[in-house]
Structures are given as C-alpha cells and as structure tokens.
Amino acid sequence: MPLELVTLRCLKDNYAYLLHGDEGTVLIDAPEAAPILQELAARDWGLSAILLTHHHSDHVDGVAEIVKQTGAMVIGAAADAHRLPPLDLRITPGEPLEALGEPVKILDVSGHTVGHVAFHFPQSGFAFTADSLMALGCGRLFEGTPQMMWDSLARLNALPADTLICSGHDYCAGNGAFALSVDPDNQALRDRLDTVQRARMPCAPAPLSLERETNPFLRVAALRTGLGMEDASDAKVFAKLRAMKDAF
Numbered sequence: 001m002p003l004e005l006v007t008l009r010c011l012k013d014n015y016a017y018l019l020h021g022d023e024g025t026v027l028i029d030a031p032e033a034a035p036i037l038q039e040l041a042a043r044d045w046g047l048s049a050i051l052l053t054h055h056h057s058d059h060v061d062g063v064a065e066i067v068k069q070t071g072a073m074v075i076g077a078a079a080d081a082h083r084l085p086p087l088d089l090r091i092t093p094g095e096p097l098e099a100l101g102e103p104v105k106i107l108d109v110s111g112h113t114v115g116h117v118a119f120h121f122p123q124s125g126f127a128f129t130a131d132s133l134m135a136l137g138c139g140r141l142f143e144g145t146p147q148m149m150w151d152s153l154a155r156l157n158a159l160p161a162d163t164l165i166c167s168g169h170d171y172c173a174g175n176g177a178f179a180l181s182v183d184p185d186n187q188a189l190r191d192r193l194d195t196v197q198r199a200r201m202p203c204a205p206a207p208l209s210l211e212r213e214t215n216p217f218l219r220v221a222a223l224r225t226g227l228g229m230e231d232a233s234d235a236k237v238f239a240k241l242r243a244m245k246d247a248f
C-alpha cells in the first residue's frame with residue numbers, strides 16, 4: 001500500500017505535507033503549528049517524526065510547538081544542524097534513512113540555501129523538494145550558485161517520471177506568468193495553467209513528467225535558442241532564466 005499524502009496550506013503560501021501509513025505519520029516541514037496539529041487531531045493521527053528540508057523560518061517555526069504536543073522526533077541535515085531547531089537525528093545526503101517502513105533517499109539540493117535537502121520516497125513515489133524544484137519554478141538563489149542549483153535540479157530530474165514533486169510554496173500565479181513569458185508556444189504549459197485556473201486548484205504537488213514539460217527551469221534545452229544562448233552551458237542558460245525571473 002502506498003503511503004497516504006495530505007497537503008496542508010500554512011501561513012500565506014507555504015505547503016506542509018503529512019505522510020501516513022500503517023507504521024504512523026511523518027510531517028515534512030513545519031511552517032506553523034496550528035493547522036498541522038488541527039489536521040492530526042481531525043484524523044486522530046499521532047506524529048512520529050518531522051523531516052526538515054532547510055532552515056528558513058517559514059519551514060521550521062512550528063517545530064517546537066508540534067514536538068511539545070506530539071513528542072515527534074526531529075530529523076534534519078547534519079550540515080545545517082547549527083541553524084535548524086534541535087535535531088534528534090542528523091542526516092547526510094546519500095546515507096540511508098527509513099521512515100514509515102519505506103526507504104527514504106536524501107538528496108543534496110543546495111542552491112536556495114546551501115545544505116538544503118530533499119526527501120525521496122521511491123516506493124510510494126513522492127519527492128519533498130521544498131524550495132529547490134517547485135511547481136512551474138524553482139527557489140530563489142539566496143546562498144548557492146546557479147551551477148549548484150542546476151546540479152540540484154538535474155539530480156531531481158533524474159527521478160522516475162511519475163514521482164510526485166511536493167514543493168514548499170504555492171507560487172503558481174507568479175511562476176505561471178513567468179513561464180508563459182519565456183515559453184509562450186508551449187501548449188502543455190497553457191493546458192496546465194488553464195486546468196489550474198478552471199478548477200481553482202493549487203498547482204503543487206505535480207508529477208515530475210508535467211514539470212519536465214512545463215517548468216522553464218527544466219526546459220533549458222528547449223528555451224536556449226529563444227534566449228540567443230545556443231552555445232552556452234546548461235548552467236549558464238539556467239542562470240539567465242533565474243535572473244530574468246528575479247527581475248520579472
């Protein structure tokens with residue numbers, strides 16, 4: 001049985017995720033405590049662990065209160081332990097982890113921050129990417145270089161096509177408008193935006209296959225000619241797109 005996924009809106013435009021199975025429930029990121037504790041209570045679920053992707057306050061501010069109420073253990077990157085809430089388990093990309101009876105792959109997705117990790121559950125087909133690969137976009141580069149983020153996106157792009165990409169924010173409107181501005185002839189992108197608007201639904205989570213077709217930051221190969229960068233490296237084209245998005 002695949003794990004059950006619950007997407008929770010928190011703060012203004014953050015997502016947190018609950019994963020539930022026979023062995024319990026884990027939370028990925030804790031923007032604020034109240035909506036997460038309410039959802040757990042409504043479903044009569046306990047919480048065994050909180051997996052943290054990176055140290056920004058809109059991903060960790062709920063941790064202390066949720067731990068107080070549930071006793072959940074806190075898991076985060078060893079490299080970021082100095083700026084994450086107190087960790088019960090320090091993890092390192094590439095090392096094995098298990099949660100809810102499934103193997104979890106820890107990927108280094110530095111770029112937005114250095115030390116940002118993503119959690120891939122290959123059996124159930126989920127990847128929790130927070131502010132690295134996002135629906136129709138990617139995180140802003142606060143700490144890392146364009147090359148670093150490009151390598152992180154390539155790592156995520158190598159996951160199976162049906163992996164559900166569970167990212168950290170609903171930036172659908174802004175990301176969609178930018179995507180359309182650089183990729184106006186992309187019918188798959190227009191169809192995705194139409195569907196989202198018509199159904200008034202969030203655009204995350206979405207399968208990697210759809211991000212490959214519609215996310216400009218995964219469409220470097222298709223967009224390079226339009227940018228006049230036929231001979232530039234992928235990372236350079238990515239850097240150009242990211243800078244254009246910052247100024248958009």
Ligand SMILES: [Zn+2]
Pocket residue numbers: 054056112131
């Ligand atoms: Zn962030």
